[in-house]
Amino acid sequence: MPEGDTIHYAANRIRPILEGHVPDALETLHPRFGRDRWPERLEGQEVRSVDAHGKHLFIRFANDLTIHSHLRMTGSWRVLDADRRPSRAAWLSIRRGGKAVVQFKGPVLELMTDSRTRLDRRIAGLGPDILAPELDTARVLRRLREDDPTRTIGDALLDQRTIAGIRNMWKVEGCFAAGIDPWRPAGEVSDEEVLAILAETRPRMQRSAADGIQDRFKVVYGKAGRPCPRCEAAGTISLVKVRGQGDDNRPTYWCPTCQA
Numbered sequence: 267m268p269e270g271d272t273i274h275y276a277a278n279r280i281r282p283i284l285e286g287h288v289p290d291a292l293e294t295l296h297p298r299f300g301r302d303r304w305p306e307r308l309e310g311q312e313v314r315s316v317d318a319h320g321k322h323l324f325i326r327f328a329n330d331l332t333i334h335s336h337l338r339m340t341g342s343w344r345v346l347d348a349d350r351r352p353s354r355a356a357w358l359s360i361r362r363g364g365k366a367v368v369q370f371k372g373p374v375l376e377l378m379t380d381s382r383t384r385l386d387r388r389i390a391g392l393g394p395d396i397l398a399p400e401l402d403t404a405r406v407l408r409r410l411r412e413d414d415p416t417r418t419i420g421d422a423l424l425d426q427r428t429i430a431g432i433r434n435m436w437k438v439e440g441c442f443a444a445g446i447d448p449w450r451p452a453g454e455v456s457d458e459e460v461l462a463i464l465a466e467t468r469p470r471m472q473r474s475a476a477d478g479i480q481d482r483f484k485v486v487y488g489k490a491g492r493p494c495p496r497c498e499a500a501g502t503i504s505l506v507k508v509r510g511q512g513d514d515n516r517p518t519y520w521c522p523t524c525q526a
């Protein structure tokens with residue numbers, strides 16, 4: 267499932283191809299675009315910027331039109347050689363200088379005005395992006411404290427209104443790295459402990475956003491029933507547990523011994 271770092275990684279790959287350039291060709295490949303006329307509406311327009319916020323990606327054009335995408339569980343962005351014919355799962359192809367930026371399987375892919383991207387409820391309500399150049403931690407804490415204090419910290423960290431870009435895998439690894447039990451109610455987790463989770467998560471996600479390699483950060487994620495590596499290093503055997511958390515029942519892995 268795409269997490270914030272996946273989207274930033276995609277933006278980082280798309281940016282050098284499109285930013286500051288007029289695309290050679292733009293093609294909508296999915297029948298749902300029928301009469302939307304994207305190629306005409308974006309013809310001759312330079313790409314001003316490519317940016318990401320949480321799981322949203324924006325390609326902003328000089329005429330104030332912006333392509334907005336949200337990948338949900340299924341979508342992806344790829345950079346391919348322009349002469350390679352994209353599969354039928356491709357929704358959009360933007361070619362420039364021998365490369366093609368291709369969007370697969372939507373599911374949210376729309377053209378909107380730049381001002382609407384700032385007013386749209388789905389986007390304007392987002393909390394600070396975990397991968398923003400300067401993370402506004404005071405605002406993250408404020409939003410967290412406005413949320414239900416009985417909600418578990420693991421679940422609260424997935425709320426994109428509190429902090430954008432963290433999804434289940436990073437929540438699991440962030441809580442483990444900081445030694446915090448993801449099942450504690452958020453109201454009983456101190457500001458310092460929340461900041462510790464963010465401080466562990468952010469650099470890992472930054473590295474993953476830079477090179478797209480996420481699996482090396484999975485220490486307890488997907489490791490139910492295996493010995494916790496931190497406890498093992500300290501000479502104790504404690505098995506990693508898993509249980510569904512929150513309304514979405516996200517599989518949450520943790521060590522019952524060293525996560526307090």
Ligand SMILES: [Zn+2]
Nearest residue numbers: 494497521524
């Ligand atoms: Zn442990």
